[in-house]
Amino acid sequence: MKILLSAIYPYVYLLLFVTIPFEDYVRALPNILLGILVIVFPFIVKKDDFKKIDQSLILILLFFFGYLLVNAALSGTLGEDFSIIKKVLIAVGLVLLYIPVNDFNKIKKAIIFSSVAAIIFSVVNIVILTNTLNDFHFGDSPMIIEALLVDRLYLGMLSVLSILVSYSLMRPKFHPKNRYYLANMIINILFLFLIGTKIALLLLVFLLLLRQLYGTKKRVRIPILVLFIAILGTLFYVGFTHKDDKEPSILTSLVTNTMTWELRSETWECGWKTAKKEGVNLTGIGFYNTKDRLVSCYENIIDSEKKQDFTNKRYNTHNQFLDFYVSTGLIGFLLFSILITALFIKKRKKYFPIALLLSLVAYCMVENVFHRQIGAYYIGFILIVLVSNKMVAQNNTINEG
Helix, strand or coil, X not given: CHHHHHHHHHHHHHHHHHHHHHCCCCCHHHHHHHHHHHHHHHHHXXXXXXXXXXXXXXXXXXXXXXXXXXXXXXXXXXXXXXXXXXXXXXHHHHHHHHCCCCCHHHHHHHHHHHHHHHHHHHHHHHHHXXXXXXXXXXXXXXXXXXXXXXCHHHHHHHHHHHHHHHHHHCCCCCCCCHHHHHHHHHHHHHHHHHHCCHHHHXXXXXXXXXXXXXXXXXXXXXXXXXXXXXXHHHHHHHHCCCCECCECCHHHHHHHCCCCHHHHHHHHHHHHHHHHHHCCCCCCCCHHHHHHHXXXXXXXCCCHHHHHHHHHHCCCCCCHHHHHHXXXXXXXXXXXXXXXXXXXXXXXXXXXXXXXXXXXXXXXXXXXXXXXXXXXHXXXXXXXXXXXXXXXXXXXXXXXX
């Protein structure tokens, strides 16, 4: 029986990652698969399996989650805040449930398959819309956002993960499979342009520049990096320079004239006001109470239609670091920051894990990733890579120097 469970377990784990983008359509399935993994885990895990993960890193991660749980219990906000804490538990749980899985490359391929499936689903919906609507605009359009499988930001996150995974699976020398990974990278990049997710595209540019610091031929790579930075710096300087106060620059218009910029600028401002009003709070006010304070701040918005939208939807801070600071206090913020720092120190010499870590930080800067179950799943995948001692089989990755 144990042999059978050990054989089935990895495939259930893989299926979980494949179904994540389709949670709105098969909402119960990921939870069922997660429940199966939890039940089977103690029957198949072996002592040697725990060598796959870095003990110090997993302890920091568990300590951070433990603090969230205990702090909420002592503050009397556990009942209200458990829905958020539960999502942090999903990310931590995915790391622990990974322990009996031997082939991490299969999990990577599950990410690739799920991104392709999500793209196909979204593109089909977009094609249907273009054929039924006369006035259709690509990019930052409510119609295209409505056609997507899940929120644009999380589709962008999935595509970034899929691109990085494909790159990590490519062999250093010619191999027939490389063409498939390259094709997947191209498809995902084109899709990011199609849906107009600027966060993902800017992140990819930064990760491309970061890649020049890794690997061999640094005498060539570093001058290329410096040249790219100089060109980008010049473009940004020229782009953000105003001809006059009445005529904003092209880049300023590009940044501010988006559907999400106005939302985030408002939530960030209210988040900072809430943080300043609370002062230095060691244990925070709780996730639910933080939303209440934000809603009170939104009441001061002059535009009545905008005020009603913000208060009805109870928008969160859209910054995970700020959310942890206000909701769990200085202690929670520091523990999360210590975790990020420890992960960077441990993995700084390898491009793939550092690229994933920076992706995590980037999305935490613009989104409360632990407020959505899909966000918790993808953060869990990133954490698996970061806390693993041995991510992939020997001689099956690119030479990252």
